[in-house]
């Protein structure tokens with residue numbers, strides 16, 4: 140049955156793509172590279188021996204390198220797919236082994252701190268174009284990836300002002316062929332936008348699930364038994380990878396705290412409406428928020444019942 144991802148390219152866009160860190164995102168990139176013929180050779184590296192063994196078993200890479208330094212040798216595209224806090228140390232390791240002219244990118248969920256941590260370790264002969272696919276699930280690890288993850292999702296690239304335009308076009312073509320829509324912006328703006336659209340929502344989910352877990356008047360079995368709708372959606376988000384999210388909050392501190400300040404002010408206003416019995420105020424806000432959800436669906440960013448490969452994972 141056709142998978143909706145289109146035919147493979149006639150010519151691969153890259154000779155050797157090195158993916159460093161093979162969890163959900165790294166393995167999804169390997170799958171789509173293979174599925175669409177984006178690279179002549181896909182090389183995988185991961186700090187964990189267990190993960191390297193599993194990647195070799197799963198067979199979605201042509202080669203599993205013993206180290207990141209080995210993986211990047213001769214690569215014309217290197218994509219760092221590790222947790223945000225690991226990007227700087229990886230850049231330090233691979234810097235001396237990068238091929239001149241290589242494009243180096245990443246998929247980290249924050250951008251300013253990654254640019255600061257990675258750029259100083261890269262030689263002037265490579266082109267560093269940071270990136271962030273706004274696509275994911277609550278699952279992690281090399282078994283979690285699937286080729287359609289980026290399909291019809293955004294990839295945000297944050298090229299430096301003096302970035303090589305040919306390299307930018309080549310990386311954009313790579314993501315477009317992977318099914319994504321490309322947008323460019325500064326790292327600072329990226330971090331502010333993602334603070335409100337992704338980071339604070341995750342913090343709220345972690346917080347509400349933690350609050351429910353700590354209640355004395357409602358038992359744990361009641362929380363589980365009556366989690367049919369809203370709370371259940373929060374538990375999905377709050378089951379996301381702890382290391383990944385620890386690193387995101389530690390590395391997008393200013394923007395997250397700024398958005399949390401705004402969130403707290405609005406929450407206080409809502410609290411007041413409830414206390415004062417301001418039904419008009421509540422329904423006016425809820426009408427506005429419903430329109431936002433409908434706008435997202437109309438843009439095709441969300442389906443009524445998103446799956447994102449979850450069914451396969453849960454079986």
Ligand SMILES: NC(=O)c1ccc[n+]([C@@H]2O[C@H](COP(=O)([O-])OP(=O)(O)OC[C@H]3O[C@@H](n4cnc5c(N)ncnc54)[C@H](O)[C@@H]3O)[C@@H](O)[C@H]2O)c1
Nearest residue numbers: 160162163164185186221222223225247248275276279280
């Ligand atoms: N999960 C999502 O929804 C999502 C979406 C978009 C972007 N991101 C970003 O993508 C990156 C990867 O996320 P993921 O969900 O694939 O994580 P994951 O936990 O599934 O996989 C991360 C992998 O990186 C490896 N790793 C850790 N340190 C390393 C190092 N020093 N060298 C080499 N490998 C190392 C780990 O062993 C693991 O296999 C993160 O920066 C995250 O912020 C995640």
Ligand SMILES: O=C(O)C(=O)C[C@]1(C(=O)O)C=C[C@@H](O)C=C1
Nearest residue numbers: 248272273274275276277336337
């Ligand atoms: O769909 C989910 O489970 C996600 O949390 C994906 C999500 C997001 O917040 O939208 C999470 C982190 C990423 O950096 C990008 C995407």
